[in-house]
Every structure is written in C-alpha cells, then in structure tokens.
Amino acid sequence: STGASQLGTLKELVSLPVDWGKVEMFHLDEYVGLPESHGASFRRYLKERFVSKVPLKKAHFVNWEGSIAQNMKALSEEISSAPLDVGFIGIGENAHIAFNDPPADFDTEEPFLLVTLDDACRRQQVGEGWFASPEDVPGQAITASVRQILKCGAILSCVPFKVKAEAVRKTLESPVDPHVPASILKTHPDVTLYLDRESASLAGESLLAAFR
Numbered sequence: 001s002t003g004a005s006q007l008g009t010l011k012e013l014v015s016l017p018v019d020w021g022k023v024e025m026f027h028l029d030e031y032v033g034l035p036e037s038h039g040a041s042f043r044r045y046l047k048e049r050f051v052s053k054v055p056l057k058k059a060h061f062v063n064w065e066g067s068i069a070q071n072m073k074a075l076s077e078e079i080s081s082a083p084l085d086v087g088f089i090g091i092g093e094n095a096h097i098a099f100n101d102p103p104a105d106f107d108t109e110e111p112f113l114l115v116t117l118d119d120a121c122r123r124q125q126v127g128e129g130w131f132a133s134p135e136d137v138p139g140q141a142i143t144a145s146v147r148q149i150l151k152c153g154a155i156l157s158c159v160p161f162k163v164k165a166e167a168v169r170k171t172l173e174s175p176v177d178p179h180v181p182a183s184i185l186k187t188h189p190d191v192t193l194y195l196d197r198e199s200a201s202l203a204g205e206s207l208l209a210a211f212r
Contacts, residue, residue: 001028001090001098001158002042004128007049009088009158014053023056026079028089029099029143030062032114040130062142068114072142076111079148087152091159091182093127094120095167099143104181111148116140127163146184154190157182162198169202 001009027046036043043061051059060078063071089097096102101118122137131137149155159168171182185191195203 001088002045003090003092005090005160005164006088006158008160010049013088014050018054020054020056023054025051025056025059026075026084026144027059027061028149029141030064031138032064032068032140032142033138040125062112064142068142072112072114079111079144084152085154087149087155089149089152089155089157089185091157091164091167091171092121093124093163093167094118095170095180095182096121097146097149097181097185099141100146100149100181102181103178104146104184106146106176106178106184108145109147110145113143113145114140115143124163146181150184150188152188154192155185155188156192156194157185158194159199160194160196162201164199165202168195168199172203 025046027042030042031040034041038044043063046059046061060075062075065071091097092101094102096104099115099117099121100113101115101121105113116139117137119134122131122134125131125137126134167182170180171185174180174183176183176187185193
C-alpha cells in the first residue's frame with residue numbers, strides 16, 4: 001500500500017533484518033495516465049521509500065503505459081505464479097482496499113482490474129496533499145482485485161489518523177458488504193489491524209474484538 005498513512009509502516013519495514021534478496025514485491029495499484037515523474041505516482045512513492053532502500057530480489061510494478069490490457073495480463077500471470085506470503089493493505093477513507101472503491105467487486109477472480117475512482121477517493125487524495133483539486137486526480141486506476149488481496153497468506157493493515165476513524169468503524173461494525181470494501185478482511189484467517197488512538201476513536205471494544 002501507499003499514501004500518507006503508510007509512510008510510518010514503510011520507514012519501519014526497511015529497518016527490519018529481512019533477507020530482502022529472497023523477496024519479490026508486487027505493487028497494488030496505480031493511477032492511469034499519471035507519469036512516474038508526478039509526485040502522486042505510487043510507483044515513484046514506492047521506489048523512493050522502499051525499493052531504493054532494500055536489495056529486493058524483484059519489484060513488479062503496475063504500469064499503464066503502452067497497452068493497459070497487455071500490462072495487466074502480464075502482471076496477473078506473474079502474481080499468479082506462486083503463493084503470496086504477506087500483504088500490506090491500507091484502508092481508505094471510503095473503506096476501500098487498494099483502489100477497490102465501494103461498491104467493490106467481491107466476486108471477480110481477475111488479479112488486476114481497471115477501475116473508475118469515486119468522488120470520495122479522489123477527495124482523499126486532495127486532502128493528503130497529492131493533488132490540488134479533485135479534478136486533477138485521474139479518473140481511472142489499475143488495482144489488485146479484492147480476491148487477489150485475500151490470497152495473501154497474512155494481511156497486515158496499518159490504518160492511522162482521525163480521518164480514517166469512520167472507515168475503521170464501518171469496517172468493524174458492518175456485515176461483509178461491497179459498500180464497505182474493507183469489511184471483506186474479516187473473512188480472512190490471518191489479518192492484523194494496526195490502529196492509533198485517533199483511527200480507533202469511533203470503534204468500541206466490542207467492535208475491535210472482531211479482529212482479535
């Protein structure tokens with residue numbers, strides 16, 4: 001995952017004594033039409049904050065340049081070639097996971113999808129300072145699908161900040177519902193949800209027990 005909420009996670013991750021030469025990374029999502037040189041590019045974000053910091057075996061990036069269909073097919077084949085050990089999955093202000101905005105597709109088995117971003121998602125990108133206005137945020141993105149995310153052996157979901165409190169509450173309180181995409185994480189056998197006081201402020205002890 002990327003975005004402002006994952007900065008602390010990545011800073012900690014690169015400091016850990018991992019045998020990075022055995023690790024392959026898959027990038028979750030990227031805007032369509034946004035060059036890597038743009039400050040909001042998730043490829044740029046990951047290269048600057050993660051890939052350049054550790055000696056990975058390989059990094060697989062979502063790429064829209066050229067043929068989107070061919071790029072998605074190649075990446076889908078690569079990610080399907082072996083089991084995935086761990087996913088670092090954030091939760092958006094609209095409770096999206098990756099760029100699976102509500103109502104998310106809980107059924108497709110396609111590893112990567114071309115999606116249209118909703119207004120709440122685009123406003124979040126502006127609020128985090130990546131774009132000047134919602135109109136500047138690209139309308140489409142390539143994202144790992146919900147089913148692909150659930151194939152991770154373990155999922156670590158780091159969700160700090162007050163702006164995520166309502167999404168956290170809905171995730172924990174709601175039944176599994178495509179209109180609350182992150183609610184699907186409750187069906188996974190090995191999820192750890194990391195909150196801070198602010199993001200947990202609307203979730204009572206009974207709700208937090210859903211992830212215990």
